Amino acid sequence: MDLQQLTVFVTVAREGSITRASRRLCLSQPAISARVQALEQSLSLTLFQRTPRGMSLTADGEILLTRAEAVLAARQDLLRQAARLGGGPAGRLRLGAGHNIQPAPLRRLLTELARHHPDVDVALEYGASRDLAEALQRGALDAAFYHRAGPAEEGLIAWELARFSIQLVAPSDWVTPGPLDWRRLETLPWICPGADSGCGRAAEALFRRHGIRPPRIIRVDKESMTRGLVAAGAGLGLVHEGGTDEARRQDGVTVLCEAGPPVRLVFAHRADRADDPLLNVVSALVDGAPVH
Known part of the structure; x- marks a missing residue:
């Protein structure tokens, strides 16, 4: 058993899939499978159940996942302490x-x-x-x-x-009861960064998903400015989940929906x-x- 096998084990457990784990680790799927099998053989335990939907942990795997995560965290802590001591x-x-x-x-x-x-x-x-x-x-x-x-x-x-969502927010007095009317939202000003940013890509995905293209887009690449403009009633905006909490503390801001995957x-x-x-x-x- 080595640390790379533990890293593969933890990643497959989190992703629930050999395919997704291989993308995460930049390793081939056969290499991922081989490391999982080698770890299972070294421990004489079955850690995963192979199903059509992917990889699910066995009861033994659930128990050892916590220990494996602790070992990897301890390695990071050891390196951190060594860095401090060694100059x-x-x-x-x-x-x-x-x-x-x-x-x-x-x-x-x-x-x-x-x-x-x-x-x-x-x-x-x-x-x-x-x-x-x-x-x-x-x-x-x-x-x-x-x-x-x-x-x-x-x-x-x-x-x-960290992991968080991107959320669409609006001035509260712009919000009407009931389901979101995307045709109405299309006519309002939007405050978005460029398409090369996370919030910008989320905005473009929203536009494609709902078949809209707002004619008025204010390009702002600082989220603190976006939050302030939304609070002031200048337009709809996209902010990170933590930023939404800060936006809520500003009067007159309402979360409309999540704009995309985490x-x-x-x-x-x-x-x-x-x-x-x-x-x-x-x-x-x-x-x-x-x-x-």
Whole structure:
């Protein structure tokens, strides 16, 4: 049994599917199946039931899933402590961050690096999630925090830090009782970022799903501005679930619906740099579940 087998086990358990786990881990489906079988053989236990709908945990698998997650978390904690004790490497870290990511994980990482690894020179660059993932793939960035709405990008390894929905909100006095009237909503002003952002893609998906194309779209790439404009009655807006909580605290804002599937905040770097000492230190300082 090794840590990679445990990572595969946890990922298959979370995804409920060999296919989805293979996309997450950037491994072939036969490789995923082989690691699951090897782990089952080493433990002399059956961890999954294979069904037409996918992979479901057995009773033994349910018990061991919690332990496996604890082992992987303990590994991260060990690396984190070692990074603090060992002085760590020096060098330049080209770090990317999405425009509208939650600031806490980034702030925590930068604080830890400043306190315990003063020889790491951080260059922080903001951008759209898709652009950051592409920059990682071509080697223009070392690591990045960004929002992932679809499958894992090829060649990257990632840790999930948070999961949330994107919601459509409106000024409360624009809302009428009953089902949403999408033809009426189409005539109203919409406040959306560009289509290369998570909220922008969610808006485009809404437009396609309901066969609408609002003629008045205010392009805003800062969610705090979107929330303020909606509260002021300037238009409909799309905000992240946590942002919706903040929007609710502003008078006159109502949630209309969820705009699409959940979005994940991930921290990622290239898979072929998994043994890079600097990235090992940085990854150990980031709290998250490995999703690759």
